[in-house]
Amino acid sequence: xxxxxxxxxxxxxxxxxxxxxxxxxxxxxxxxxxxxxxxxxxxxxxxxxxxxxxxxxxxxxxxxxxxxxxxxxxxxxxxxxxxxxxxxxxxxxxxxxxxxxxxxxxxxxxxxxxxxxxxxxxxxxxxxxxxxxxxxxxxxxxxxxxxxxxxxxxxxxxxxxxxxxxxxxxxxxxxxxxxxxxxxxxxxxxxxxxxxxxxxxxxxxxxxxxxxxxxxxxxxxxxxxxxxxxxxxxxxxxxxxxx
Numbered sequence: 001x002x003x004x005x006x007x008x009x010x011x012x013x014x015x016x017x018x019x020x021x022x023x024x025x026x027x028x029x030x031x032x033x034x035x036x037x038x039x040x041x042x043x044x045x046x047x048x049x050x051x052x053x054x055x056x057x058x059x060x061x062x063x064x065x066x067x068x069x070x071x072x073x074x075x076x077x078x079x080x081x082x083x084x085x086x087x088x089x090x091x092x093x094x095x096x097x098x099x100x101x102x103x104x105x106x107x108x109x110x111x112x113x114x115x116x117x118x119x120x121x122x123x124x125x126x127x128x129x130x131x132x133x134x135x136x137x138x139x140x141x142x143x144x145x146x147x148x149x150x151x152x153x154x155x156x157x158x159x160x161x162x163x164x165x166x167x168x169x170x171x172x173x174x175x176x177x178x179x180x181x182x183x184x185x186x187x188x189x190x191x192x193x194x195x196x197x198x199x200x201x202x203x204x205x206x207x208x209x210x211x212x213x214x215x216x217x218x219x220x221x222x223x224x225x226x227x228x229x230x231x232x233x234x235x236x237x238x239x240x241x242x243x
């Protein structure tokens with residue numbers, strides 16, 4: 001999790017933190033944090049990476065290629081909602097969001113007295129679990145509630161089917177209780193995957209807080225970058241299929 005103390009020089013007057021979400025939240029002091037505000041943070045990340053790349057003494061063709069790809073990613077996100085009102089996601093009222101709902105910030109409990117039957121009629125302990133507590137609110141912000149659901153979809157659930165199921169359930173619940181439209185999950189998944197890529201690239205260049213975790217090698221980070229990149233390819237961004 002991130003610290004609130006600044007540890008990197010400012011970019012356009014905004015201090016760099018351990019974490020992109022911390023930067024995003026710290027930059028929003030007068031209005032709720034929304035989808036397009038995260039894109040503005042990504043532009044700052046691009047500036048930071050591009051400046052660092054200009055200062056290297058050895059050509060890094062792979063990093064040049066990835067930076068070009070990230071420029072395309074940001075441009076694609078800026079046009080993600082073309083055709084919608086105001087070129088933004090369908091509006092939802094802002095709420096207080098944790099902004100870092102990852103497994104390490106959640107504890108769960110299971111009622112061992114619960115049981116359920118399988119298709120053959122055999123009784124087993126229930127597989128259902130419940131959130132017992134949520135920790136580490138230092139990045140909490142007044143924001144679009146879809147950020148919260150998105151992080152659960154990406155960081156807590158196991159696969160795309162589960163993510164789509166949760167998003168559909170959330171959308172149906174909101175629609176049933178209000179007239180609000182949550183909209184599709186795909187633009188939000190692409191937004192968060194780009195977020196993950198920027199975090200990994202900043203880590204790979206020792207530009208995010210203290211740099212890489214001591215137990216994580218640079219090849220490990222490159223592997224993660226490739227996996228995130230291929231997620232975007234599978235979600236329709238063929239320009240992310242770089243050699």
